[in-house]
Amino acid sequence: MFSIARNTALRQARTQLRPSQFTSVPHLSALARLLSSLAVLEQRNGTLNTSSLAAVVAAQKLGGPVTAFVAGKAGKALAEQAAKVKGVDKIIYVENEAYERGLPENYAPLLAENIKKGEFTHVLAGNSAFGKNVLPRVAALLDSQMVSDIIEVKSEDTFVRPIYAGNAILTVQSTDAIKLITVRGTAFNGGEPEGGSAEVTEGVDPKAESVSEWLSEDLAKSDRPDLATASRVVSGGRGLKSKEGFDSLMQPLADALGAAIGASRAAVDSGFADNSLQVGQTGKNVAPQLYLSVGISGAIQHLAGMKDSKVIAAIDKDPDAPIFQIADVGLVGDLTKIVPELTEKLKKA
Amino acid sequence: MSTQLKILVPIKRVIDYAIKPRVNKANTAIETAGVKHSMNPFDELSIEEAVRLRERASKDKSAPPVADILAFSAGPAKAVDVLRTALAMGADRAMHVQVEEASPLEPLGVAKVLAKVARDEGANLVLLGKQAIDGDAGQTGQMLAGLLGWGQVTQAAKVEIAADGVVEVVREVDGGVERVRTHLPAVVTADLRLNEPRYASLPNIMKAKKKPLVKKTLEEMGIDVSARLKTVRVEEPPARKGGGKVEDVDGFIGKLKELGAI
Numbered sequence: 001m002f003s004i005a006r007n008t009a010l011r012q013a014r015t016q017l018r019p020s021q022f023t024s025v026p027h028l029s030a031l032a033r034l035l036s037s038l039a040v041l042e043q044r045n046g047t048l049n050t051s052s053l054a055a056v057v058a059a060q061k062l063g064g065p066v067t068a069f070v071a072g073k074a075g076k077a078l079a080e081q082a083a084k085v086k087g088v089d090k091i092i093y094v095e096n097e098a099y100e101r102g103l104p105e106n107y108a109p110l111l112a113e114n115i116k117k118g119e120f121t122h123v124l125a126g127n128s129a130f131g132k133n134v135l136p137r138v139a140a141l142l143d144s145q146m147v148s149d150i151i152e153v154k155s156e157d158t159f160v161r162p163i164y165a166g167n168a169i170l171t172v173q174s175t176d177a178i179k180l181i182t183v184r185g186t187a188f189n190g191g192e193p194e195g196g197s198a199e200v201t202e203g204v205d206p207k208a209e210s211v212s213e214w215l216s217e218d219l220a221k222s223d224r225p226d227l228a229t230a231s232r233v234v235s236g237g238r239g240l241k242s243k244e245g246f247d248s249l250m251q252p253l254a255d256a257l258g259a260a261i262g263a264s265r266a267a268v269d270s271g272f273a274d275n276s277l278q279v280g281q282t283g284k285n286v287a288p289q290l291y292l293s294v295g296i297s298g299a300i301q302h303l304a305g306m307k308d309s310k311v312i313a314a315i316d317k318d319p320d321a322p323i324f325q326i327a328d329v330g331l332v333g334d335l336t337k338i339v340p341e342l343t344e345k346l347k348k349a
Numbered sequence: 350m351s352t353q354l355k356i357l358v359p360i361k362r363v364i365d366y367a368i369k370p371r372v373n374k375a376n377t378a379i380e381t382a383g384v385k386h387s388m389n390p391f392d393e394l395s396i397e398e399a400v401r402l403r404e405r406a407s408k409d410k411s412a413p414p415v416a417d418i419l420a421f422s423a424g425p426a427k428a429v430d431v432l433r434t435a436l437a438m439g440a441d442r443a444m445h446v447q448v449e450e451a452s453p454l455e456p457l458g459v460a461k462v463l464a465k466v467a468r469d470e471g472a473n474l475v476l477l478g479k480q481a482i483d484g485d486a487g488q489t490g491q492m493l494a495g496l497l498g499w500g501q502v503t504q505a506a507k508v509e510i511a512a513d514g515v516v517e518v519v520r521e522v523d524g525g526v527e528r529v530r531t532h533l534p535a536v537v538t539a540d541l542r543l544n545e546p547r548y549a550s551l552p553n554i555m556k557a558k559k560k561p562l563v564k565k566t567l568e569e570m571g572i573d574v575s576a577r578l579k580t581v582r583v584e585e586p587p588a589r590k591g592g593g594k595v596e597d598v599d600g601f602i603g604k605l606k607e608l609g610a611i
Contacts, residue, residue: 104494104495104501104503108495128523129523130523132487132503132504133501133503133504135491136488136491137491138495139457140457140460140491140493140494140495144457145455145457145576146456146486146488147578148486148488149485158581162586163379163483164364164379164483165482167369168370168583168585169584169586170580171583172580172581173581174577174578175578175579176577211531211535212502212531212532213529213531214527214528215527215528216527216528217528219525220524220525226524265541269542274525275521275525275542276523276524276525281485282479289610290605290611300366311605311610312589313601313605313610319594325591326591327591328591328592328604329592329595329601329605330591330592330593331594331595331597331598331601332594338598342602345598345599349611
C-alpha cells in the first residue's frame with residue numbers, strides 16, 4: 001500500500017515538475033520546432049520523377065522543415081536537381097548503384113538509417129509502386145504503423161485516407177513517434193521542380209545487402225501523357241468488345257483530346273489493354289479535369305479509381321449502367337457509331 | 350538436395366467485394382453486422398498459387414515439392430469460415446487466432462503475429478494478397494518481410510521457383526512489369542493477374558471439414574499488438590450527383606464545353 005502511494009506521489013511530482021521547466025516556451029512552437037519531415041523522391045535513370053514531388057507538397061502542409069531524400073547511381077547529380085525543388089530546405093543524397101532500382105531489401109535499411117540519424121518525425125513518399133513496396137518495410141524496421149495513401153493532412157498526427165475502395169473516408173490519428181506516410185499523388189499536386197535552393201548533404205550508407213536482384217523490365221511505351229497525371233483521360237471497358245475495337249476507337253479519341261488512355265479491369269482481363277492502364281481500386285487512381293469513360297458499366301472497384309475527376313463523361317449502350325449515376329454528362333448508344341462521330345467533331349471543335 | 354516448400358498463406362475475412370459498405374450512424378466504423386463477408390479476393394489468389402505450386406511440382410521434377418500449405422487468419426470467430434474455404438481449395442491445415450471484431454489488428458500487428466507463425470512453423474515461403482479490400486493499406490507482406498529479414502516481391506503477376514530455391518517473379522509496376530530474382534525464404538504478394546482462383550468443389554468442401562484447424566490466442570503468442578492508430582471519424586465520401594443524359598453527340602460536346610472540360 002505504502003509503496004504504491006509513494007510511486008503515485010513521485011509520478012505526480014515528476015509530471016508537475018516537468019512542465020515548469022518549460023513554462024517560457026509556448027506548447028505549439030515547441031511542437032513546430034521538433035517536427036521535421038523527410039520526403040522520399042523517386043528517380044529513373046538519373047532523372048527525378050516529378051510525380052514524387054507530391055511527397056514534398058504533403059510535407060509542406062505539416063509545417064516543419066522539409067528534407068528531401070534521393071538515392072541511386074547518380075546520387076549527387078540527383079541531389080542537384082532536387083535542390084531546385086520548391087519548398088525543400090535540405091537534400092540528403094546517397095550515391096550508390098545498389099539503390100538504383102529501389103529494391104526494398106537494401107533501400108529500406110538505407111532509409112531507416114537516414115531517418116534515425118536525421119531524427120525525422122515524418123517520412124513521406126508517393127503511393128506509387130516504389131512507395132508501396134519500400135515504405136511498409138521501413139515502417140516495420142522502425143516499429144511504426146504506417147498510414148497509406150493519404151488524401152489530406154489535418155494536423156501533424158491526423159490524416160485522412162480512403163478505405164473500402166473509396167466508399168468511406170477515414171480520419172486517423174497516429175500515436176507513433178515516427179510517422180510513415182504514403183500520399184496519393186492526385187490529392188497533393190502542384191509540386192514545383194524549380195525555384196528552390198536547398199542545402200545538399202550526403203547521407204549515411206549502411207550498405208545492406210539485397211537478397212533480391214532486379215533483372216529486367218518491360219514498360220508499355222507511349223507518346224501519350226502519363227495516365228496518373230494527365231489532365232484528360234479516356235477510358236475503355238468491356239463494351240469495346242475486342243482489342244481491335246479498343247485500339248481503333250480509343251486511340252483516335254485520345255489523340256483528338258490529347259488524353260491518356262485508361263481501361264477497366266474487364267478490358268484488361270480480356271486482353272484489350274495493357275495491365276498498366278487499369279484504373280480502379282487495384283490499378284491507378286486518376287483525378288483529371290476530364291474523365292471520359294467508354295463502354296464501362298461503373299463497378300465499385302472502377303469508380304474507386306476515378307470518382308475524384310473534375311468532370312466525368314460517360315458513353316455506354318446500357319441506359320441503366322451505374323456509371324450514369326455519377327457522370328456529369330451521359331450519352332446512351334452504339335459505341336461504334338458514337339465514338340467516331342465524337343472524335344471527328346472534337347477534331348473540328 | 351532439393352528444397353521443400355513450406356508455404357504460409359495468410360488470409361483475411363472481409364466484407365464481400367460486391368457489397369457497397371455503409372458507414373455506421375455514429376461515424377466510427379463501417380457497419381459489419383448482417384453484411385455478407387468472404388475471403389479477401391487477393392488472398393484467394395495466394396491460396397490458388399500455393400496449390401498450383403504443388404500441382405506443378407507433381408508434373409515437373411525441376412520444381413520444388415510442396416511439403417505443407419498452412420492457411421492462417423487472425424480475426425473474429427467467423428474467420429474460421431474463410432479458413433475452411435482455403436482448406437477446400439487445397440490448403441493442408443489451418444490456424445486461427447481469435448481477434449475481436451471491434452478491435453481488429455493493424456497491419457504491423459498482423460505482421461508481428463505472422464513472423465512468429467512463420468518461424469514456429471518453419472515456413473520458407475509466405476504468399477499474401479497485395480492488399481485487403483477493406484483497409485486498402487497494402488502493408489502486411491512488406492512489413493512481414495522486413496521483420497523476418499527475408500526477400501520480398503510485391504504485386505506478383507507470375508512466380509517461378511526452382512529446385513535450388515531461386516524465386517523469379519514478374520511484378521506489376523507503374524507503367525508495365527519488371528522481373529526480379531530472390532531466394533527462399535521469401536515473402537511474395539499476389540496481384541490480380543497472378544492466376545484465376547478455383548472454386549471449391551462440394552467433395553473438397555466436405556473433406557475440408559476433416560482437415561486440422563488449430564486455434565490460438567494472442568495471449569499465448571505473447572506479442573504486443575496494441576493499436577498505434579486511433580480512428581477519429583469514418584464518413585461517407587461526398588456524393589457525386591449525375592448530371593443527366595444528353596440525346597446526341599452535339600449535345601454531349603455542348604455539355605462538355607459548358608462544364609469547361611474541353
